[in-house]
Amino acid sequence: MIRAVQLAKRFGKIEALKNVTLEVNQGEVVGLIGPNGAGKTTTLRILAGLLRPDAGYAEVLGVRTTSPEFKKVKRWVAYLPEEVMPYDNLTGRAFIEFVHGLYGVDNVKEAAEISGLGPRIDDKIKTYSKGMRRRLVVASLLTVGAKALLLDEPTSGVDVIHAVEIRRLVREYAVSRKAAVVYSSHNMLEVESICDRVYFINNGVVVDSGVPRDLAAKYSAANLEEAFVRAISI
Amino acid sequence: MGAFTALVVKDLREILTSRYFLASLLGGFVILIALGAVMGASIETAQKATQSFAVVVGNTTELGQRYAELLRELGGVLYEKFSPDLLDSYGYAVVVPPNFTLPAKVEVYAKYRGLLSTAAPPFVELAAQRLAEEVGVPPRPINAELYVYLDGRVFKPGEVAMLANLFLISWMFMFLVPLLVASTAAVAVGLEKEKRTFELILSTPATARTLVAAKLTSAVALAFIQFAVMAAALIFYFYNLSRAAPPVSSGEVAGDAVALPPALIAPVALSTLALSLALLGLAFIAATRVEDIKTAQSVVPMVVFPLLVPSFAAIFGTVEGLEAYPFVHPLAVAYSAMVGQWDKVYAFLATDWALAIAVVASILKFVTPDYLITGRWRR
Numbered sequence: 001m002i003r004a005v006q007l008a009k010r011f012g013k014i015e016a017l018k019n020v021t022l023e024v025n026q027g028e029v030v031g032l033i034g035p036n037g038a039g040k041t042t043t044l045r046i047l048a049g050l051l052r053p054d055a056g057y058a059e060v061l062g063v064r065t066t067s068p069e070f071k072k073v074k075r076w077v078a079y080l081p082e083e084v085m086p087y088d089n090l091t092g093r094a095f096i097e098f099v100h101g102l103y104g105v106d107n108v109k110e111a112a113e114i115s116g117l118g119p120r121i122d123d124k125i126k127t128y129s130k131g132m133r134r135r136l137v138v139a140s141l142l143t144v145g146a147k148a149l150l151l152d153e154p155t156s157g158v159d160v161i162h163a164v165e166i167r168r169l170v171r172e173y174a175v176s177r178k179a180a181v182v183y184s185s186h187n188m189l190e191v192e193s194i195c196d197r198v199y200f201i202n203n204g205v206v207v208d209s210g211v212p213r214d215l216a217a218k219y220s221a222a223n224l225e226e227a228f229v230r231a232i233s234i
Numbered sequence: 235m236g237a238f239t240a241l242v243v244k245d246l247r248e249i250l251t252s253r254y255f256l257a258s259l260l261g262g263f264v265i266l267i268a269l270g271a272v273m274g275a276s277i278e279t280a281q282k283a284t285q286s287f288a289v290v291v292g293n294t295t296e297l298g299q300r301y302a303e304l305l306r307e308l309g310g311v312l313y314e315k316f317s318p319d320l321l322d323s324y325g326y327a328v329v330v331p332p333n334f335t336l337p338a339k340v341e342v343y344a345k346y347r348g349l350l351s352t353a354a355p356p357f358v359e360l361a362a363q364r365l366a367e368e369v370g371v372p373p374r375p376i377n378a379e380l381y382v383y384l385d386g387r388v389f390k391p392g393e394v395a396m397l398a399n400l401f402l403i404s405w406m407f408m409f410l411v412p413l414l415v416a417s418t419a420a421v422a423v424g425l426e427k428e429k430r431t432f433e434l435i436l437s438t439p440a441t442a443r444t445l446v447a448a449k450l451t452s453a454v455a456l457a458f459i460q461f462a463v464m465a466a467a468l469i470f471y472f473y474n475l476s477r478a479a480p481p482v483s484s485g486e487v488a489g490d491a492v493a494l495p496p497a498l499i500a501p502v503a504l505s506t507l508a509l510s511l512a513l514l515g516l517a518f519i520a521a522t523r524v525e526d527i528k529t530a531q532s533v534v535p536m537v538v539f540p541l542l543v544p545s546f547a548a549i550f551g552t553v554e555g556l557e558a559y560p561f562v563h564p565l566a567v568a569y570s571a572m573v574g575q576w577d578k579v580y581a582f583l584a585t586d587w588a589l590a591i592a593v594v595a596s597i598l599k600f601v602t603p604d605y606l607i608t609g610r611w612r613r
Contacts, residue, residue, distance in 0.1 A: 078438075090244065
């Protein structure tokens with residue numbers, strides 16, 4: 001469902017991606033793991049059709065992200081950017097309406113429910129905490145009926161209880177909707193807990209990939225975090 | 235269409251409920267009213283002190299001779315016959331009629347030298363008041379009829395009032411609307427940059443073109459809301475100015491002056507709209523270069539304002555010779571329409587709309603998701 005082949009991308013002197021190849025199947029949650037500047041966000045932006053790769057290509061739902069046909073596919077793709085902040089002067093409900101309006105769907109009730117904001121959904125977003133804002137954006141995107149989810153640090157700024165809930169929702173979404181999910185995070189323990197497979201990215205290159213348990217075993221590590229450190233130090 | 239509507243509705247909801255936006259609107263409203271009061275007083279003082287004028291007086295009544303003498307004491311230079319050439323040397327020429335009596339009707343001639351020359355000077359009234367005091371009749375016993383020479387044509391009093399209104403409205407359109415449109419674009423785009431929402435929007439079915447078209451539309455809509463509020467403030471503003479320099483023509487003529495034919499207003503509005511779109515495009519690009527709303531609000535007016543400064547010429551003179559510069563076209567359009575040069579009006583409008591279409595088309599073509607997110611033009 002989601003495929004990237006030998007992606008390369010340069011911003012001036014910075015070579016953000018050198019060689020990234022990955023694949024995500026239907027109903028699968030795949031983690032992108034790497035430090036800041038590893039190339040995770042650039043990869044997701046290419047998969048979302050926001051950036052054109054300098055070399056290689058990406059396909060989502062069988063269509064290349066640089067082709068004119070991808071405009072139609074975007075209806076089935078939801079991308080959660082890492083730093084996005086909802087508009088202060090809108091209420092939570094108005095923001096959901098805005099996002100759903102962009103997709104041409106009307107599923108506000110479900111989004112309000114899974115956001116966990118309760119009656120605060122009708123308050124202005126400027127009164128929300130960082131975690132509440134993040135939950136609002138995640139809930140808006142999880143209810144547009146996407147078949148490919150691209151999530152960049154979805155639990156960033158969210159407290160432990162709600163982070164667990166978001167992970168549960170994402171996992172459930174992939175299984176129940178048979179969606180392909182790319183889950184990027186710094187938090188490797190988080191990725192380990194929800195991802196079927198993971199890709200280690202460092203300096204714009206995929207250094208290894210596999211099932212979390214297998215990778216830990218391969219590097220004789222107690223967890224994914226240790227495995228990643230050993231993988232990039234080879 | 236759904237994404238377009240969602241974008242426009244979101245922008246209106248977001249910005250119209252911003253305290254910053256509402257405060258700036260209220261601030262502008264109050265400042266304009268205050269400026270009207272202050273500038274009215276200042277213009278009154280300046281006019282009293284600096285006007286040079288000719289007084290044309292031939293055979294007239296004794297009262298007329300005394301009126302001419304009072305005008306001379308106020309700085310007028312006496313002549314026996316009126317000639318339009320006098321207007322090359324003097325701001326105004328006041329003609330004292332042969333049958334002068336109180337209440338009197340005097341003709342005042344001026345050459346069009348910008349908006350300030352479309353009102354009769356205060357010394358005409360001042361001399362009449364002094365005369366009235368001398369002979370013991372109630373004040374303001376004079377009706378000054380202003381005739382304005384414009385491009386070889388003489389405009390009669392009712393037409394002059396219309397001319398003044400048209401040029402004033404044209405100047406306001408020319409200056410305020412583009413500035414408001416540009417400022418609103420700065421807010422609308424700066425907000426998206428600050429919130430990093432371009433990525434979110436552009437990853438949905440909304441295309442970069444939809445986003446740009448929606449931004450331009452909502453910026454124009456918001457600017458017109460602002461303009462409507464400002465126009466209400468300007469009514470108070472000019473009310474204060476008119477109190478400081480009262481109209482010298484009769485009430486009947488002043489009443490006629492308010493009615494501006496749509497045929498004159500429409501081309502001015504069309505020219506302004508076209509130039510506003512062109513400037514909106516420029517403002518859009520400027521706003522996408524910065525990272526937050528405050529910077530956008532600072533940067534965009536700095537980019538747009540200097541382009542509008544030449545329009546100030548309209549207050550103190552004509553825009554003749556400046557027609558090659560598009561951002562004075564609304565006034566040039568008004569000028570040409572007023573003297574019946576419709577071929578020029580159409581040429582100005584064609585230029586303005588060609589410019590607007592070129593700017594908007596360029597933005598729609600070159601603004602891509604790559605550019606909005608990374609700030610780099612795609613090769």
